[in-house]
Amino acid sequence: MAGLDQLDNPDVELDVLYDLNGLAERLPGGAESVLVFVGQRGIPAALALLLITAWALLRRRPDAAQAVAGVLWAGLAAGIAHLVNVPIRGFVARPRPVDTYPDLHVLVEGNDGHSFVSDHAGAAMAIAVALFLVHRALGLAVFGLAVLQGFVRVMLGVHYPTDVIGGFALGAAVALLLAPLAMAALTPLVALCARTRGLGWIARRPAADGCPSTPRGQQTPERGLAA
Known part of the structure; x- marks a missing residue:
């Protein structure tokens, strides 16, 4: 398809593009470096940290x-x-944009x-919706x-x-439309892992009374024994 560049971009979109890009152009050198880091690496790193926090x-x-399973789906949805x-x-x-507007x-x-x-944008919105x-x-x-x-x-x-709006729409659609299938597959998988000795840390259901569950193979002391 001979691209969206042939759609005679509406003036409003170009105005937004030049206005936001103009803000970046007026930043001092140090702030520019921070903006580049945030846009390229900083926000993706923060998203990964939030996924770990959610887990x-x-x-x-x-x-x-x-x-x-929902947290796992958030990460997978970004990749999909x-x-x-x-x-x-x-x-x-x-x-x-620079290929069409070199200034x-x-x-x-x-x-x-x-x-x-x-x-x-797509990956970030997929994580947001899934979480x-x-x-x-x-x-x-x-x-x-x-x-x-x-x-x-x-x-x-x-x-x-x-481009950003399209990314938001794509990420939200992937996270919502595939969520039922993903959760149906991931939930029993996580439950199975949680019941194993080596992977029990993935998802561990607390005891009903709030106390740690009795380790496997350890007998609970009997109550009411005569003194």
Whole structure:
């Protein structure tokens, strides 16, 4: 398909692109470096940390198997969104903004390939939606990071705003549409792992009375024995 660059980008999209990119251009050198790090590595690292945090928080819930499966699905959904985007990028074949508008101030070099849709935005939104299904607060936190990721990608000059919006839509669709199938497969797998000696740490259901469960093979002292 002869790309979205042939769609005569609406003035509003170009205005947003140039306005956000202009903000980056006016930053001092040190701040530019921080922006590049945040857009390229910082937010993805924060997303990974939030996934680990979610697992640590949810692994001892009464529904630990399902909750941990939801966290696993969040990570897998990000990867699947990336894979689904490969044929989409090739089909749409939209050039990077700088290829069409060389006067943009591009802060990141080496972003070759097509522009639509944004992998960073898609992966972030997939994680946000999948996590929201099992933990609303963490899901909203990741949603905020996803929005920030989208803004920064446009500020860096490597994506159009519609690339980011398309990435959000793709990530949300993958996380929602495939969630029933993914959870049906992952939940029993996590429950099975949790019952094994070597992988029990993955998801461990607490005892009903809040006390640690009795180790396997250890007898509980009998009550009421005569003195």
